[in-house]
Amino acid sequence: MKIPTYARYDYCAKRACDFLEEYNISSYPVDVEKIITDNKWGLTPYSLIMQQFHCDRNTVIRCLRSMDGYTQLDDDNYSIAYNDDPELGDRKRFTLMHEIGHIYLNHLVDFDITLLYRNELSKKENKVLENEANAFARNVLAPISLVRQLKDKAPENISSKFGITYYAANTRLDLFKKDFEIIDSIGLQQRMGNIFRKFYNKTTCSKCNAKFFLRYRNFCPICGSKNTLKWGDGIMDYKEYETTVEGFVETCIRCGNKKIMGNYCQICGAPARNYCTNYFWSEDNYQACTHSEPLPGNARFCPDCGAKSLFFHHNVLNAWNIEYDQFMEEETLEVNIPTTSDGFMTIPNEQPKKLPWGDNIDEELPFN
Ligand SMILES: [Zn+2]
Numbered sequence: 001m002k003i004p005t006y007a008r009y010d011y012c013a014k015r016a017c018d019f020l021e022e023y024n025i026s027s028y029p030v031d032v033e034k035i036i037t038d039n040k041w042g043l044t045p046y047s048l049i050m051q052q053f054h055c056d057r058n059t060v061i062r063c064l065r066s067m068d069g070y071t072q073l074d075d076d077n078y079s080i081a082y083n084d085d086p087e088l089g090d091r092k093r094f095t096l097m098h099e100i101g102h103i104y105l106n107h108l109v110d111f112d113i114t115l116l117y118r119n120e121l122s123k124k125e126n127k128v129l130e131n132e133a134n135a136f137a138r139n140v141l142a143p144i145s146l147v148r149q150l151k152d153k154a155p156e157n158i159s160s161k162f163g164i165t166y167y168a169a170n171t172r173l174d175l176f177k178k179d180f181e182i183i184d185s186i187g188l189q190q191r192m193g194n195i196f197r198k199f200y201n202k203t204t205c206s207k208c209n210a211k212f213f214l215r216y217r218n219f220c221p222i223c224g225s226k227n228t229l230k231w232g233d234g235i236m237d238y239k240e241y242e243t244t245v246e247g248f249v250e251t252c253i254r255c256g257n258k259k260i261m262g263n264y265c266q267i268c269g270a271p272a273r274n275y276c277t278n279y280f281w282s283e284d285n286y287q288a289c290t291h292s293e294p295l296p297g298n299a300r301f302c303p304d305c306g307a308k309s310l311f312f313h314h315n316v317l318n319a320w321n322i323e324y325d326q327f328m329e330e331e332t333l334e335v336n337i338p339t340t341s342d343g344f345m346t347i348p349n350e351q352p353k354k355l356p357w358g359d360n361i362d363e364e365l366p367f368n
Pocket residue numbers: 098099102129130133
C-alpha cells in the first residue's frame with residue numbers, strides 16, 4: 001500500500017474509538033504500560049539500549065531515527081523502544097500511545113515499514129504517518145468528549161487529569177475544534193458518549209481500586225492515600241453499610257445490634273455515625289478539618305484531610321487491605337484454577353496475576 005498524501009484524520013478518530021472500546025478504557029489517565037504488557041509487546045527504554053551497546057543516548061536516537069520512540073515488528077510481535085531521558089519530563093504516556101498508534105493504525109504492516117525502509121521515507125511521507133499516530137494518541141489519551149466535561153479547561157488542568165505534558169495539553173486544545181468536527185462528521189459522537197457515560201461521574205483509587213460514585217478530591221476514603229484518585233471506574237466495591245439520612249448505621253457494624261438508639265451502640269459501645277476524627281476530636285473548639293458531614297459507613301479516612309475516620313479509629317472497620325487481599329485472592333482463584341473437560345483441576349501454569357495498577361502508580365491529581 002502506498003503512504004497516503006494526507007493524514008487520514010477520520011480513520012485515526014475511528015481507530016481511536018475502536019481502541020477505547022476494545023481495551024475497555026474506563027479510567028483516566030490511561031495506563032498505557034499495562035496495555036503494552038497485556039499485549040505482550042516488548043518495551044525497552046533507551047537507557048537499556050545504551051547499556052547493552054555501550055553507547056550514548058544520541059547514538060540511540062540517531063540509530064533508531066527517533067527522538068521519542070520507535071516501534072519494530074519482528075515476525076508477528078511488536079516491540080517499542082522509548083526515550084526515558086528524565087529531561088523530557090512527563091512525555092512517556094504520549095510517546096507510548098503514539099507508538100501504539102503506529103501499531104493500531106497498521107502502519108508497519110500496510111506500508112511494510114522496516115528500519116531500513118524508514119530511512120528512505122520522504123520527509124512528507126514520514127510526516128503523514130507521524131501526524132496520524134499523534135491524532136490517534138490525543139484522541140485516546142484526552143478524548144474531546146471527556147475534555148468537554150471539564151469545568152476547568154486550562155492546559156494545567158488537562159495536563160493533570162489526562163497525564164500528558166503541558167505542551168500536549170495545549171495541542172489538545174488547539175485541535176479541539178478540528179477533532180470535534182471530524183468525530184461529528186463521521187458519526188462517532190454517540191459511540192464515544194457510550195464509552196464514557198459509564199464513568200463520567202465516578203472516581204477510582206489507583207491504590208485500593210475502590211469504586212466511588214462521588215467525586216472525591218484529596219484523600220481516598222478507603223485507603224487514605226493522597227493523589228491516587230483518578231477519573232474513572234474501579235473494580236472493588238468495599239462493603240457498604242446502610243445509613244439513615246442523618247448518617248446513623250441501621251445495624252451496628254461490630255455486634256449486629258439492630259436497635260441503635262443514640263450516637264453509640266448500647267450493646268457494644270461502637271460509634272453509630274462515622275466522622276472525620278480531626279473534626280470530631282478538635283480540642284478547644286479548634287476545627288482542623290472542615291468536613292462536618294457524616295462519612296460513608298465504609299470510609300476509613302476523611303476525604304478532605306486524610307485523618308482516620310471515627311469507625312476506623314474504634315476498629316469498627318478492618319484495614320482496607322484485608323478486604324482487598326480477599327478480593328484479589330478470589331479473582332486469582334477464578335482465573336488460575338481451570339478444570340479439564342472431565343472436571344479435574346489442572347495445575348495452573350499461568351503467571352501470577354499482575355497487580356491492576358502495574359508497576360508505577362499514577363501520581364496525577366484527582367478530579368475536581
Ligand atoms: Zn512515530
